[in-house]
Amino acid sequence: METEQHIIDRSLISADRIEEAIYMIRGRRVILDYDLARLYGVSTTRLNEQVKRNRKRFPNDFMFRLTDGEFVRLMSQIAISNLRRGGRRKLPFAFTEHGVVMLASVLNSSVAVDASIHVVRAFVQLRTMVATHSELLRKLKEIDEKIGEHDTVMWLLFEAIKQLMESPSIDRDEERPRIGFIART
Template structure:
C-alpha cells in the first residue's frame, strides 16, 4: 500500500488529465530518464498525443515552483527532482504520460522491475478513480440532503404560519370575552 501512496504522490493533473512525468516514471522503473525517453522515441508510434505530451515551458516552470514549495520542509521530492533533473537538458521540458501512455510503456520496457511497477501504477490509478467516484457519490448525497432540507424548510414555514394564525385567533377570542359589557345586566 505504501508503494501505491508513493505512486499517487507522483500523479499530477495537467491539461485536465491525470499524468505522471518521465523523471518520476524513471525513478519508479529504476532507469535513467534519458533511457526511458529513448525507449519511447524508438517506439513513438505507440504514443499518440492522448497517451503522452511534452509540457510547455510555462507548465513546467509552474510545476517546478509548486513542487519545490510543497516539499521545501522535506527532502525526498526535492532531492529526486534535483537528482533526476540535474542531467536533463534545461531547454527540454519533461514528457507527461497519461494512464494509457503508462500502460503502453509496459510494451516498451521489458524488465521485471518495469512490469511490476507498471502493475502497481495501474493499481494506483484505479484507487484514484475509486476515490473520485466516492467523492461524486458523496456530492450527490449532499445535494439530495440539501434538497430535502429545502423541502423541510418550506413545510416548517407553513407550520409556523399556521401556528401564528391559531395564536392570533386565540388572542382575538380572549379580547372579545374580556371586554367590558355595556347595556343591561341581570
Template sequence: MNTITHDHRIAEKIYLIRGIKVMLDKDLAEMYGTIPIRLRQQVKRNMERFPEHFMFQLTEQEAGAMVSQNVIPSRQALGGTLPYVFSEHGILMLANVIKSQQAIAMSIKIIEVFVKFREMLISQKDLLLKFEQLEKLMVQHDDDIQLIFQTLKQLIQQKNEPREPIGFKLQS
C-alpha cells in the same frame, strides 16, 4: 515498505496537466529501474505506440508552472530538458516497451493507483449528490416548519370572540 506508503509515494508523482493525470518521464524511469534518457530512447524507437493522449512533451510554460506550483525545486529537477509526461495509457504502454520485470510490476502498481483515484472521484461525486439531496430536503422541511409556526401564531393571536353555540336549538 507497506502498500499504503508505496501507493502514496506513487500518488505524489501524479500531476494534472492539460486536464490529464500524468507522470514525469524521470519519475517513471526511476520506478522502472532505468535512467530517463534510456526510457526516452525506448519511447522514440516505438513512437507509434504513444499517441498524443498517451504521452506528450511539456511546453516551457507547463514546465515553469510545475516548478512554481509543485514541490519541485528547479527546472533541473525535471531532468534539465522539457520532460515528457505519460498518461495512464502511456504508462501501460511503457511496460510493453521497457521489458524488465521491475517495469512491468511498477506499471501494474501505478495503474492500480490510477484506478483508486478514479474510484475515489466517483465516491466523492456520489457523496456530493447525497448532500445536495439532503440540502433540498432540509429546505423543504424548513419551509414546512415555517408554515406551521405561522399557523400557530395566527391561532394564538386570534381573539376569543363568543361563538354561536352549536347543537340542537329549542324553539320557544
C-alpha cells in the same frame, strides 16, 4: 540475482508513493517521465530515448510534453530541478495510464512490468476514490435539498401558528345567540 538498484526501485513502488507522483494536468491524471524512470529503474534519458524510438506507440492521449506554463506551475508545487543549476534542459513528458502500460512494454524489463502493474493499480484506486467522492457529493446534495424542503414546511407551519395566535379572540362576555333546545314550560 537482482541488483541493489532493482531492490531499491521495488521499495519505491508503493501505492502512496505512486499516488504522490500522479498529477492532474490538462484534465488528465499523469505521471512525469522522471517519476516513471525512478519507478522502472532506468534513467530518464534512457526512458525518453525508448519513447523517441517508439514514437508511434505513444499517441497524444498516451503521452504529451508539458508546456512552459504547465512546467512552471508544476515546479512551484513539487521539487523539480532548476534549469539554472544544470537541471533539465527539455520540458518533461507526461504519461497517462495507457502511456504507462505502453512504456512498460517498450522498456521490456521485469522491473518495468512490475512497476507498471502498481502504477495502473494506483490509477484505478484514484479513479475509485473520485467516483466515491462524486457519490458522496451527490448524497450531500440530496440531503441539502431535503433540508431545504423541510425548512419550507417548517416556515409554513410557523406562519400558520402565528396567524392562529394573532386572530381575534372570541370575547365570551358579549351577547350571542344561544344554541340548543329551549325547554318549554
